[in-house]
Amino acid sequence: MSDTPVIRIQALSKVYRLGITEVRALRGIDLEVERGEFVAVMGASGSGKSTLMNILGCLDVPTAGTYDLDGERVNGLDRNARADIRNRKIGFVFQGFNLLGRTTAVENVELPLLYDRSGPKLQTRRLAIEALGRVGLSDRAHHQPSELSGGQQQRVAIARALVTRPALLLADEPTGNLDTRTSVEVMALFQELNDQGITIVLVTHERDIARYTRRIVELRDGHVMRDVAVAERANAAEDLRLLRLDGEEAS
Amino acid sequence: MRAVVLVKVALQSILKNTMRSLLTMLGIIIGVGAVIVMVAVGLGAQQRIQQQIENLGTNMIVLTAGATTQGGVSQGAQSFNRLTVANVDALRRESTLLTAISPVIVTGGHVQGGVGNWRTMVNGVAVDYATIRDWGTSSGSFFDATDVRVARKVVVIGATVAANLYPEQDPVGQEIQIRSVPFRIIGVLAAKGQTASGSDQDDVVLAPYTTVQTRLAGRQFIPQILASTASPSDIRGAMEEITSIMREQHRLAAWEDNDFTVRNQADLAEAAQSTTEVMTLLLAAIASISLLVGGIGIMNIMLVSVTERTREIGIRLAIGARGSDVMIQFLVESTVMSLVGGAIGTAAGFAGASVLGHFTGWNTAVSVPTVVLALAFSASVGIFFGFYPARRASTLDPIEALRYE
Numbered sequence: 001m002s003d004t005p006v007i008r009i010q011a012l013s014k015v016y017r018l019g020i021t022e023v024r025a026l027r028g029i030d031l032e033v034e035r036g037e038f039v040a041v042m043g044a045s046g047s048g049k050s051t052l053m054n055i056l057g058c059l060d061v062p063t064a065g066t067y068d069l070d071g072e073r074v075n076g077l078d079r080n081a082r083a084d085i086r087n088r089k090i091g092f093v094f095q096g097f098n099l100l101g102r103t104t105a106v107e108n109v110e111l112p113l114l115y116d117r118s119g120p121k122l123q124t125r126r127l128a129i130e131a132l133g134r135v136g137l138s139d140r141a142h143h144q145p146s147e148l149s150g151g152q153q154q155r156v157a158i159a160r161a162l163v164t165r166p167a168l169l170l171a172d173e174p175t176g177n178l179d180t181r182t183s184v185e186v187m188a189l190f191q192e193l194n195d196q197g198i199t200i201v202l203v204t205h206e207r208d209i210a211r212y213t214r215r216i217v218e219l220r221d222g223h224v225m226r227d228v229a230v231a232e233r234a235n236a237a238e239d240l241r242l243l244r245l246d247g248e249e250a251s
Numbered sequence: 252m253r254a255v256v257l258v259k260v261a262l263q264s265i266l267k268n269t270m271r272s273l274l275t276m277l278g279i280i281i282g283v284g285a286v287i288v289m290v291a292v293g294l295g296a297q298q299r300i301q302q303q304i305e306n307l308g309t310n311m312i313v314l315t316a317g318a319t320t321q322g323g324v325s326q327g328a329q330s331f332n333r334l335t336v337a338n339v340d341a342l343r344r345e346s347t348l349l350t351a352i353s354p355v356i357v358t359g360g361h362v363q364g365g366v367g368n369w370r371t372m373v374n375g376v377a378v379d380y381a382t383i384r385d386w387g388t389s390s391g392s393f394f395d396a397t398d399v400r401v402a403r404k405v406v407v408i409g410a411t412v413a414a415n416l417y418p419e420q421d422p423v424g425q426e427i428q429i430r431s432v433p434f435r436i437i438g439v440l441a442a443k444g445q446t447a448s449g450s451d452q453d454d455v456v457l458a459p460y461t462t463v464q465t466r467l468a469g470r471q472f473i474p475q476i477l478a479s480t481a482s483p484s485d486i487r488g489a490m491e492e493i494t495s496i497m498r499e500q501h502r503l504a505a506w507e508d509n510d511f512t513v514r515n516q517a518d519l520a521e522a523a524q525s526t527t528e529v530m531t532l533l534l535a536a537i538a539s540i541s542l543l544v545g546g547i548g549i550m551n552i553m554l555v556s557v558t559e560r561t562r563e564i565g566i567r568l569a570i571g572a573r574g575s576d577v578m579i580q581f582l583v584e585s586t587v588m589s590l591v592g593g594a595i596g597t598a599a600g601f602a603g604a605s606v607l608g609h610f611t612g613w614n615t616a617v618s619v620p621t622v623v624l625a626l627a628f629s630a631s632v633g634i635f636f637g638f639y640p641a642r643r644a645s646t647l648d649p650i651e652a653l654r655y656e
Contacts, residue, residue: 087571102267112570
C-alpha cells in the first residue's frame with residue numbers, strides 16, 4: 001500500500017467544447033506523485049494547470065485517460081462518488097481562502113467532518129481544534145474570518161484541509177492573495193507539514209514560491225514540458241528568520 | 252446522525268442571518284396569523300348563532316298563518332286565514348308524532364302590580380309551551396292542565412317583568428292586574444336572554460290560553476302554533492302530518508297552495524349554519540392568499556439567497572458535500588423558517604383573536620384543527636417553495652460556484 005503512488009495519471013486529456021470550437025486544455029499527460037512528495041505545478045495562464053488542478057481535485061472529469069488517486073480509480077465516478085472522494089482523500093487550499101463568513105475558525109475547520117459519510121464522527125470539535133493546533137491557531141479558534149489576517153485565514157483553510165487526514169493536499173495559488181512575508185510564512189507551514197509526511201501538490205505561477213517545493217512540473221499548451229526535482233530547496237523557516245532580521249534593522 | 256448534522260448546519264445558517272430570516276418569516280407569520288384570526292371570527296359567529304337557536308327550544312316546529320297564493324298570484328291580506336284554537340285541538344287529536352303542542356295567543360297590554368305598571372306582551376299558551384320552549388321557572392311553577400281547563404286567572408311572568416315590577420322581592424303569590432283584570436302570579440320564568448334578532452324573550456307574561464280567550468278583552472290572534480316531537484328524527488314526519496291535518500282543517504282543494512307555513516328549528520339552524528360556514532370559508536380563503544404570498548416570499552428570498560451564497564455552496568461542494576446535502580440544507584432552512592413563522596403566526600393569531608374579541612365584543616373561537624392545519628400548511632409552503640431554490644443550489648457546478656464573485 002505504501003508504495004502505491006498518491007497520484008497516477010496516464011494519457012490524461014481534457015477537451016472543452018465552446019459552441020463549435022474545441023479547446024484542448026490537456027493533451028495527454030502522464031504524471032506520478034509518490035507519497036510524501038511536495039510538487040509545484042507551474043505554467044503560464046492557458047497552459048492547462050487550472051484544468052489539471054480541477055481534475056486532480058475531482059472537481060472535474062477528464063475526457064480521456066485514467067486517474068488513480070491513492071490507489072483508487074476515480075475517472076468515471078459520478079457526482080456523488082466524486083464528492084465522497086473529495087471529502088475523504090483531498091484537502092483543498094484556495095487562493096481566496098474560501099472560508100464561510102460569519103462562522104468561527106473552528107466551525108470552518110469542522111465542516112468537512114460534517115459531510116463525512118464513512119460513519120458518525122463524534123468528536124468533530126476536538127479534531128477541529130487539533131487541526132487548528134497544527135497550524136498554530138489554537139488561540140484563534142473562536143474568531144470569525146473577518147477578525148483574522150489573510151495569513152491566519154489561509155492557515156485556517158489549511159487546517160480545514162488537514163482535518164480529514166487526506167491522502168493529498170491540493171493548494172491552488174495559496175499565496176496569491178498574500179504579501180511576501182505572509183507567503184513565506186504559509187510556505188514554511190507547508191514545508192513543515194510535508195516534513196511530517198503529507199503529500200502536497202501546489203499550483204503556482206511564482207518561481208519564488210516553487211523554490212520551496214521538492215519537484216517542479218511545468219505545463220505548456222496542455223503538455224508536461226519539464227518535470228524536475230528542485231536542486232536547491234529553499235528553507236522557508238530560514239528565509240522567514242532573515243526577513244525578520246531585515247525588518248528589525250530597517251526599524 | 253447525518254440528519255441531525257444537516258439540520259444543525261441549516262439552523263446555523265438561519266441564525267447567522269437573523270434579519271434576512273425574520274423578514275422571510277414575516278410573510279408566513281402574517282399569513283398564518285390572518286388565517287387563525289379569520290377562522291376564529293367565523294367559528295365564533297357560528298357558535299353564537301347555534302347557541303341562540305338552541306335557546307329557542309329544541310325539536311320545535313312552528314306553524315304560522317300565511318297569505319295564500321292561487322296559481323302563483325298572491326291573494327293579499329284579505330285571504331289571510333287565521334290559526335284557531337280548533338286547529339290546535341285537531342292537531343292534538345289527530346297527530347301521532349307530536350308530543351307537545353300549544354297555541355300562542357298574543358295580546359298586549361298594561362300590567363299593574365308590585366311597584367308600578369309595565370307595558371308588555373301577554374301570551375296565552377298551553378301547559379306544553381314550557382316543554383316546547385324548554386323553559387323552566389326560577390321561582391314558583393308553571394300552570395297545570397287544570398288551570399288551563401277551568402281557565403284560572405293565574406300567570407307566569409318573565410324575568411324582565413319580575414325585575415321591573417317586583418324588584419328585590421318574590422312575585423310568586425302576589426296579584427297582578429292585566430288590563431284591570433286581577434291575576435295571581437304562580438311562577439317566574441328562568442331568564443332566556445335575547446333572540447337572534449334582538450328582542451327580549453323575558454319581557455313576557457304567560458297565562459293559560461283559555462283564560463286569555465275568556466277573560467281578556469281586546470284584539471286577539473294566534474300568530475303561531477308551537478309543537479315539538481320526542482326526538483329530532485320525528486320532525487320530518489311530524490311536519491308532514493301537520494301539513495295534511497291543516498289542509499283538511501282549512502278545507503283546501505288539491506290545487507290550492509298551503510295557506511300556512513310549517514318550519515322547524517333544524518331548518519333555521521341549517522340555514523344559519525350554512526351561511527356562517529360560507530362566511531368562514533370565505534374569510535379563510537382570503538387569509539390563505541396572504542399565506543400563499545408569504546410562501547412566494549420565502550421562495551423569493553431563498554432564490555436570492557442561493558445566488559448570494561453561490562460561493563458558500565461551492566465551498567461546501569468542494570470539501571465533499573453531495574448535491575443532496577446542499578439541497579437538504581436549503582430545504583430544512585426554508586421549512587424551519589416557515590414552521591417557526593407558522594408558530595409565531597399562531598401565537599399572533601391567538602392574541603389577535605382575543606384582542607379582536609375584546610374590542611368588538613364578537614365571539615371568537617380558535618380551534619385546534621385550524622392551528623394544526625395552519626402549521627401543516629406553513630410547513631408544506633416551506634417545502635414546496637423551498638424546493639426549487641434548493642434544487643438550483645444542489646445542481647451548481649463546484650468549479651463555477653467557487654469562481655463566483
